[in-house]
Amino acid sequence: MEMSNETMRLLVVSREMTALRSLWSMVEANAWQLETAPTGWEAMERVQSGVTPHLLILDLPRGDGDSLHVLRWMRRLRPQLPILLLCHPSEADKKNDAIRLGADDVLVRPFPDEQLEFVIERHLRNCKENLQVDVASENIEPMGEDGFFVSASPSMRKLRAQAELLAQADVPVLILGEQGTGKETVARLVHRLSVRSGFKFLKVNCSAVPGDLLEKEIFGAENIKVSGSSQAVPGKLESAGRGVLLFEEITEMPSQLQAQLLSVLRDGRYTRPGSETVLANECRILASTSANIERALAENKLREDLYYRLSAFTVQAPPLRQRKEEISILLRHFMHKLARHYGLPEREFSAEMIDACQKHSWPGNLRELEAFVKRHIVAGESNPMLNELDSSDLGSAEAGDVPQTARSHFPAPGIDSAEVPRSLKSLIHSIKCETERNAISLALEKTGWNRKAAARLLKVSYRTLLYKIEQYHMSASDPVLFQGEKFTQDGSSKDSGKAS
Secondary structure, eight states: OOOOSSOOEEEEEOSOGGGGHHHHHHHHHHTOEEEEESSHHHHHHHHHHSOOOSEEEEEEOTTOOHHHHHHHHHHHHOTTOOEEEEEOGGGGGGHHHHHHHTOSEEEESSOOHHHHHHHHHHHHHHHHHHHTSTTSSTTEEEEETTEEEEOOSHHHHHHHHHHHHHHHSOSOEEEEOOTTSOHHHHHHHHHHHSGGGGSOEEEEETTTSOHHHHHHHHHOEEEEEETTEEEEEOOHHHHTTTSEEEEETGGGSOHHHHHHHHHHHHHSEEEOTTOOOEEEOOSEEEEEEOSOHHHHHHTTSSOHHHHHHHTTSEEEOOOGGGOGGGHHHHHHHHHHHHHHHHTOOOOOOOHHHHHHHHHSOOTTHHHHHHHHHHHHHHHGGGOGGGGGGOHHHHTTOOTTOOOOOGGGGSOOTTSOGGGSOOOHHHHHHHHHHHHHHHHHHHHHHHTTTOHHHHHHHHTSOHHHHHHHHHHTTOOTTOOOOOOSEEEOTTSOEEEOSSOO
């Protein structure tokens, strides 16, 4: 079977190569390249100093537990390297541990030669497909649950270095960043690089669960009726064990629960609601938020004492507009992933499209970019989002920029309109954004920046208003650019005359 123009390399770690005689015939028949190492530690040194193999086959000797430690460190050293573990029947109970520590497959002896060859070919075929995609490079690390970490820009390389340092210190970490910047991925990276990588990574979305249910999800509950009998239900703190628990959108957690979480961080103990039994917390706690921290503290959405506990180590996930050199990599990565997911052929990105994407501000960050690729793979050049990537509209957008004023969309006196070509959809979109931003600004000014009151005035949901405030990078110090409409108390608008 021809796998690739490049010879596929196998590295076998075994003390008894005679037990793998059949493997030698497979190697010859398929023109693979086989290297051997007597111990896992020697294999690690070889991988670090030489060429990484396409598949590592780890033969676990009977009664040898060191190989599992090698498995853990090899996974940290080469996250993308497929690892096949072969074990003795007496070691079959370690199969789950091996998979948890990073093995892609585990075969328990005795197994037929055909099964071994099938598993090897499958991993090498997947490796070949990855090699054919240029984005599957050292700049992209898989993070589990279809996540990935890209470190092709200075800001992301700096973030990865911070994650490596924080992985060694078993302390809470606060991760800041806009919606869609990959804060969960940063948390997963800290987990994967730490000694807790062999244990669970769990998360709690504080904005998606009501307060009474959130307490049970975190701390568990006593005397819950299940199948007619009462029993205790463990919470995420208990289920995480010695792993990592991430609290997403920590500023959305009710103040009472924030006080309970502070007690856990301070004392390392807690009790389930309805119980007096004291439980010890063993997991590492991380937290993230897309909110403005100063504003959250001022509005008492985040307790100061909890903030100081969490923020001893703080990292910032940069927005996509600050790492535009990664956009071409991300476009191809999303294209490859989504094409395989939907069973569709991959579409190419023209140089003009990539240039327009790099000039776009991407207020929705990675989520918006993935949505763009999803539409492109289905609609192609008829993708309706393409009109929003007009370089004359978004080309100069930088961090903190807002849409231009309405008069800037029309040529100045004495300038031929043909010299400033614009798409009609782009023009309408820009004016719509400006009008929307000014309407929000007027409502916030009228309510003294009471966002809930402003949401009622605008007749939109509170979450929609928060998203729009973040999208337009608005703050209480922003001027109101357009005064053409005044709002009545019932939320309707009436014309107040000409724009000032």
